[in-house]
Amino acid sequence: MLLRLSQEEFVALVQLVESAENHYLDWPLTAIVRCGCRLYHLFLFHSGHINHMIEYERDPDIDNTVREIASTLGMRHLDLSRVICMRSYGSKSRRVLARCHVMPRIMQKALGTGAYYLIEVVSENFEKLQDDDKTRTLIHELMHIPHSFGGGFRHHGNHVTRRNVESMYRELVRRKSI
Ligand SMILES: [Zn+2]
Numbered sequence: 232m233l234l235r236l237s238q239e240e241f242v243a244l245v246q247l248v249e250s251a252e253n254h255y256l257d258w259p260l261t262a263i264v265r266c267g268c269r270l271y272h273l274f275l276f277h278s279g280h281i282n283h284m285i286e287y288e289r290d291p292d293i294d295n296t297v298r299e300i301a302s303t304l305g306m307r308h309l310d311l312s313r314v315i316c317m318r319s320y321g322s323k324s325r326r327v328l329a330r331c332h333v334m335p336r337i338m339q340k341a342l343g344t345g346a347y348y349l350i351e352v353v354s355e356n357f358e359k360l361q362d363d364d365k366t367r368t369l370i371h372e373l374m375h376i377p378h379s380f381g382g383g384f385r386h387h388g389n390h391v392t393r394r395n396v397e398s399m400y401r402e403l404v405r406r407k408s409i
Contacts, residue, residue, distance in 0.1 A: 290318040293352055297369055303406050304370075304399060308378040315349045322353045328368045329357060331375040336382040346382040366403065371396045 293316035301309050332349040339346055350372045357365060374391045377383045385391055 285322055286320045287317050287351070288320075290316045290352065293318065293350065293369070296366070297350060297373065300366065300369055300403060301373060303403055306373060308380055309373065309376060310345070310380055313345060313347045313380075314373075314376070315347060317349060317351045318354050318357075319351050320354050322355060324353065325356065327353050327356060328360065329353060329372050331372040331384070333376075333382055333384050339382055346380055348376050348380075363400070367396050367400050370399045370403070374399070 297314060297316055298311055300306075301311060301314075329350060329352045332351060334344075334347040334349075336346075350369065352368070357368065360368065371391060374396065375385050377385045
């Protein structure tokens, strides 16, 4: 049964999903079903499940930018040999600029490797940004990586906030201008 959500319900749902970092949701293609207990069940008809493939490629330019940001800001907890930058093409989302992915601990164990983090820029949306907002977006994604660098993930909460990103961005600009 598909229900049309009220604006209020929709906003609450978007907040719920964003706080869970389900950045992969493709809202226009997401059907929402509400069950009797008022929990929302999301049935994700991601574009990839229909007839549309998202393409990915390594992005050495973003790699370099991320390295420059991390070293200028002294983010020494990041093992940059295990932070990989990719660019995706073909997302239907018009909102998502970038995502931070992490290799789950169970996969690290299975593959006998340490944690890897991957920053994906969603090309269609990211490229519309001015350079300063591209930098802010990359800072935002780097802030999702916890100091332990062990496969965990820092959620938005009170850490990855617009305000903290802005203060890191200003610090970056200040240090680069010295
Ligand atoms: Zn985020």
